Amino acid sequence: MASPVFLCILLVIFGSYLSICAAGDGKQSFVVVSTRSFQTEDVCSTSTVTSWPNRAAAPLVHRHGPCAKSQSTDKPSFTEALHRSRVRADYIMSKAPRGTTVQEQDEGKVSIPAYLGTSVDSQEYVVTLGLGTPAVEQVVLLDTGSYLSWVQCAPCNSSDCYPQKDPLFDPRKSSTYAPISCGSDVCKILQSDDKLNNGCSMNGNGTQSQCGYRVEYGGGSKTSGVYSNEALTLAPGIVIKDFHFGCGYKQGGPNDKFDGLLGLGRAPESLPVQTSAVYGGSFSYCLPPVSSGTGFLALGAPSNTSAFSFTSMTPLMDYATFYVVELTGISVGGKQLHIPRKALEGGMIVDCGNIITQLPTTPHAKLQSAFRAAMAAYPLVPSDPDETCYNFTGYSNVTVPKVALTFSGGVTIDLDVPNGVLLDGCLAFAESGPDGYGGTIGNVQMRTSEMLYDVRGGRLGFRAGAC
Structure with missing residues (x-):
């Protein structure tokens, strides 16, 4: 069998070099990014929040970044972010x-x-x-x-x-x-x-x-x-x-x-429910790719949602405050991981207050293994075995595999590369618990996509590249 042919296109975005690599069939699978894209800028990169008819929007920023009016002093390391996510996710899932x-x-x-x-x-x-x-x-x-x-x-x-x-x-x-x-x-x-x-x-x-x-x-x-x-x-x-x-x-x-x-x-x-008579109970937000960027929070849904991909959304058991979706598959570098269907049962809570996505044991292990294999050219930092962190010292560019999540209805979302996959040079996924236990979708994986919560319609929408 002939080896696949890879094509690369070099782009310059916000002063950083980015290269998209695709297999011969044109399917994008890896992205070459400048290591500067992993660094937090000291200057706020502001953007104007679009004014939409019948919607109300406000700028959204990272509280540890330069766009915040007063930066928080407790910016967590990856290890601390992992700990905080575990504490929050464990509580949410614990009944x-x-x-x-x-x-x-x-x-x-x-x-x-x-x-x-x-x-x-x-x-x-x-x-x-x-x-x-x-x-x-x-x-x-x-x-x-x-x-x-x-x-x-x-x-x-x-x-x-x-x-x-x-x-x-x-x-x-x-x-x-x-x-x-x-x-x-x-x-x-x-x-x-x-x-x-x-x-x-x-x-x-x-x-x-x-x-x-x-x-x-x-x-x-x-x-x-x-x-x-x-x-x-x-x-x-x-x-x-x-x-x-x-x-x-x-x-x-x-x-x-x-x-x-x-x-x-x-x-x-909640705010969306209190304002449902005006905005229909729907709301959306877009989290910027880096902490020096600006996103938005909006009440109401756009009149035309054709740019969104929707998956079904249900309450979590009798704990109706949370928004839950069904994860059905994961791919790394364009290759679908073989994950037993039962391992993904339990639902995934979409939680913008959590940092890192938490996956059940088998899906997390397979994702970690595939990602490490795809990143074998770069040295791992000695750390907790559950963590996958890289030392990119001396590298001006690195090649990162695309990671995609598939939800019920066949909706597949490509995560932003590198900032929807890596946090401080570490794979931004952790283990939530046994297979079938469920997990949470963290805010790292939501970056750059507009997340539209159509509560009355019982669905969650994704619009790529929204901020």
Whole structure:
């Protein structure tokens, strides 16, 4: 049998050299990239967020990159990113107790059960929104694994709130702020949610008045305060008049720089559900290829979705806040891996708050083996056997195999090369657990694709090269 003929085309993109190599049949399988593409730029590469009819969009940036208003000081190494992803993924997949009651008295006024949520410190992308009237900028973490949004609120001293660059949101200075009352339907819905188990704050004479919330995350972070109603500015001229969020007066744990969290999950408290009457419950985002780039978050779906490839999306068992898709195959360097179908059962949670994709044992082992074989020309860094990290010192260019994920319906997505495959020179995949256990799709693998969550239609769309 004759050996396949490879053709290479040299391109220059953003000052970096990139070469696409294809087999004789024209099928792209490897990409030659400059090692400069692995390095984080010190200068923000801004781009204008497109204004679409019937959609609201805001710029999205990496909180450790130069585009962030205030860079977080805890940029994780690959090992730390792997650890954070494991902690978050293990919690999400573990069916942890969802009603553990913890009584806490805050100055004798609040007694609220706790909910162990997901991990805040693994999240990496932020958007800047306006809260209140007049609007005050707030930099909030993006999270599809949470649904209650919150920000830190004044008055709050240094022992109750963590440091942030922006001034704390002060509801006393907003003409549109109102605490949600205990007897309201909004509070009753919050209280009836067995994943939040919230309660009500008490006024001075011992009667219930304001709706309280309390969330404790798996990474040790926690927030509590008053569930509130306020005007939310998504973009210039686009204001949500009655946005429900947590006004946090007591925070704790390993938080840093960001002002709060924006919940994008499927429950009634989330931003997409709250705005579903206007934007249909759909939303999308595009994560930039590198931390010095800019992406976007958008509410609503485009009128023409022909550029998207869609796969079915379902809730995770009785834990409906998460978005789940079915992974059916993986290819490396244009070659499909032989993975037993049962190994991929269990579904994959699409989690923009997680960093690295977690795969069951057999799929992960086969991917790692195929990737190492394709990268055999480069020295591995001695590390944990579960890690695949390379020493590219002395190389100006490296040849990286394309990795593609196939989902139900035959939808195949080519991951961005190198930044959707490698993180700090390491293969950005880890093991989630036994075959059939399921896993998570992390944010590294989402880079450069617009991810469209069509919740009403029960499908997830991918549009390549969107940012």
